[in-house]
Amino acid sequence: MAGISFRHVVKTYDNGVTVVPDLNLEIKDKEFVVLVGPSGCGKSTTLRMIAGLESVSDGELYIGDKLMNKVPPKSRNIAMVFQSYALYPHMSVYKNMAFALELAKTPKDEIDRKVREAASILGLEPYLERKPKALSGGQRQRVALGRAMVRNPEVFLLDEPLSNLDAKLRTEMRSQISKLHKQLGTTFVYVTHDQTEAMTMGDRICVMKDGIIQQYDTPQNLYDYPDNLFVAGFIGSPQMNFIDATVEKAGDGFSLCFGEARIHSDKKELEPYVGKTVVVGIRPEDFHAEKQFFSEGNVIDAYIDLDEMMGSESYLYINYAGQKMITRVPARYAKKADETISLAVDPDKVHVFDKETELAVCH
Amino acid sequence: MMEKKTRLSDHIWVILLSILAVAYLYPIFMILINSLKEERAIGTSDIFNLPTSETFAGFTNYINALGAQGFARSLGYSVLITITSVIAILVCCSMCAWYITRVKNKFTSALYYLFVFSMVVPFQMVMFTLSQTADSLDLNKPWNIWIIYLGFGAGLAVFMFAGFMKSIPLEIEEASMIDGCNPIQTFFLVVFPILKPTLVSVGILEAMWVWNDYLLPVLVLDIKKYKTIPMLIQYFRGSYGKVEMGPMMASIMMTIIPIIIVYLLGQKQIIKGVAAGAVKG
Numbered sequence: 001m002a003g004i005s006f007r008h009v010v011k012t013y014d015n016g017v018t019v020v021p022d023l024n025l026e027i028k029d030k031e032f033v034v035l036v037g038p039s040g041c042g043k044s045t046t047l048r049m050i051a052g053l054e055s056v057s058d059g060e061l062y063i064g065d066k067l068m069n070k071v072p073p074k075s076r077n078i079a080m081v082f083q084s085y086a087l088y089p090h091m092s093v094y095k096n097m098a099f100a101l102e103l104a105k106t107p108k109d110e111i112d113r114k115v116r117e118a119a120s121i122l123g124l125e126p127y128l129e130r131k132p133k134a135l136s137g138g139q140r141q142r143v144a145l146g147r148a149m150v151r152n153p154e155v156f157l158l159d160e161p162l163s164n165l166d167a168k169l170r171t172e173m174r175s176q177i178s179k180l181h182k183q184l185g186t187t188f189v190y191v192t193h194d195q196t197e198a199m200t201m202g203d204r205i206c207v208m209k210d211g212i213i214q215q216y217d218t219p220q221n222l223y224d225y226p227d228n229l230f231v232a233g234f235i236g237s238p239q240m241n242f243i244d245a246t247v248e249k250a251g252d253g254f255s256l257c258f259g260e261a262r263i264h265s266d267k268k269e270l271e272p273y274v275g276k277t278v279v280v281g282i283r284p285e286d287f288h289a290e291k292q293f294f295s296e297g298n299v300i301d302a303y304i305d306l307d308e309m310m311g312s313e314s315y316l317y318i319n320y321a322g323q324k325m326i327t328r329v330p331a332r333y334a335k336k337a338d339e340t341i342s343l344a345v346d347p348d349k350v351h352v353f354d355k356e357t358e359l360a361v362c363h
Numbered sequence: 364m365m366e367k368k369t370r371l372s373d374h375i376w377v378i379l380l381s382i383l384a385v386a387y388l389y390p391i392f393m394i395l396i397n398s399l400k401e402e403r404a405i406g407t408s409d410i411f412n413l414p415t416s417e418t419f420a421g422f423t424n425y426i427n428a429l430g431a432q433g434f435a436r437s438l439g440y441s442v443l444i445t446i447t448s449v450i451a452i453l454v455c456c457s458m459c460a461w462y463i464t465r466v467k468n469k470f471t472s473a474l475y476y477l478f479v480f481s482m483v484v485p486f487q488m489v490m491f492t493l494s495q496t497a498d499s500l501d502l503n504k505p506w507n508i509w510i511i512y513l514g515f516g517a518g519l520a521v522f523m524f525a526g527f528m529k530s531i532p533l534e535i536e537e538a539s540m541i542d543g544c545n546p547i548q549t550f551f552l553v554v555f556p557i558l559k560p561t562l563v564s565v566g567i568l569e570a571m572w573v574w575n576d577y578l579l580p581v582l583v584l585d586i587k588k589y590k591t592i593p594m595l596i597q598y599f600r601g602s603y604g605k606v607e608m609g610p611m612m613a614s615i616m617m618t619i620i621p622i623i624i625v626y627l628l629g630q631k632q633i634i635k636g637v638a639a640g641a642v643k644g
Contacts, residue, residue, distance in 0.1 A: 051537075051541060052540075052541075053537050053540070053541075072540070073537075073540045073541045074540060074541065074542070074543040074544065074545075078541065079541065080537075080538065080541050082534045082537070082538060083534075084532055084534050086532060086534035086535045086537065086538040087535075087538075088535060088538075088539070088553055088556075088557075089535075089557060090556040090557055090559070099539075099542050099552075100541075100542035100543055103542060103543035103544060103548065104543055147538075147542075151542075
């Protein structure tokens, strides 16, 4: 059993900068959790605290049911894959993978068995005698994974392991890491700033900003029900459009008004906002060019600033009522730049946020 | 036009460097030819002459030098002093540089500047106080003079090690800590092998200095009991107290050879970018 638990953890550096003010996070055993956020949000520091490479200034950090605050890295039974791979340049691939086991005085034949087993899973068998400098980026990354695997750690820590790989290799390694998680059945904590990696790999995603957890939930929930403007903007690519709109009473429900558009909503949460300005969030794919979506009030006639053809679909950068938005429409409905397009907003997919607190009002 | 210019400057460089190379090599060449000549042919007027059939002495001078009193023992002292000093400098200074680069505080930066400063202090400034101190601390024997060499060699060695150490990614050391190393293991199993190119460079520089050093052993060691090779050459005298030029030249040749071998062997080991492949790029 090796869940991880942060209880009011604080990290302050020697120069007085507090990177993590008060962290409370529960990671379940065997879970794949992704810490995601922009640079400097404290995600790597959080990971390094789990590893023991950064001390915990205050609060308690548990791995399993053991308090880890003062336990050195080597006694935590964790393995870590670094962004820069951090292979030992003077050792062969085999030696790199066997090093931790040798230090633990594991019998030679067992080391050999484990290293070869990991090498075969990762397809590294032909390279065992090579030095890291004779390997490509992807192979080095696999060695780093292999080095972590052979130790059968309770917790696997990965610090942006794919950021130095090219796009194709990244996709390949992404699925390999997910597969590895299923195979090993250990707790994985993965740090990235790439939300695609976060969405595709994590059981749960922890979105962080300035050392504070913004939302901790499953990828689907983060996407469908973001708690605040930051999460809404961070998750999803292209990112969600934010439009200032006023709330008006319309019959039993409400209208979200911007430009000519009057988007209807039945959500009772909008009651206190009548007459006020809110931020409406609409994902690019929730604009529809197909006629069957058109109904009164939800159609906007927007001017296209720029169009990006992606193959099966097009990204249209539109300008409506002085607000810039991105939409994603099927290629056959797409128009070119400098043309006007009529788009319907799906009223059921609209997110509303408080303009001042930036918190979600309703989805 | 551009191409012609480059080629011309290339030629000038080749000529200049060739002159420099000859200037450096010529004294050695002179010692070599004279070491093969008979004693009577080594005089002020004929010192530049090549050996002729009449003056060629074969290896007689070498045999005489080897047979001379104390040569073997001096060679032993020189080897002992050089090996112990270089090992001490490499191990202690690399550890010190590791500490200075990885622990960042006022104390370590002061320590670093102290080492750098020690490089600018000329030996002549401290030599008399040093020989007194060495005597009172009993550091005047061939088997413990390495402590003094460690002190004098530390400035350059720490400076060079610290420079290279900064380029070793910290993640490698962190990875070793997670893998189960304590700091001593991290240093000797991970950092030390990565330092290899710098170890070789520093090792060669320090070995050449210690092997050829004359002033420090003369001042510190008991001249009557212990003579290193450079001291022996200075005092190379035959049975009647006369300086024997032939065997002297031969012994100079023989003392140059080991250090050249060390240099050539070491040079092969200096592989640029040994750390390549450890991290991205």
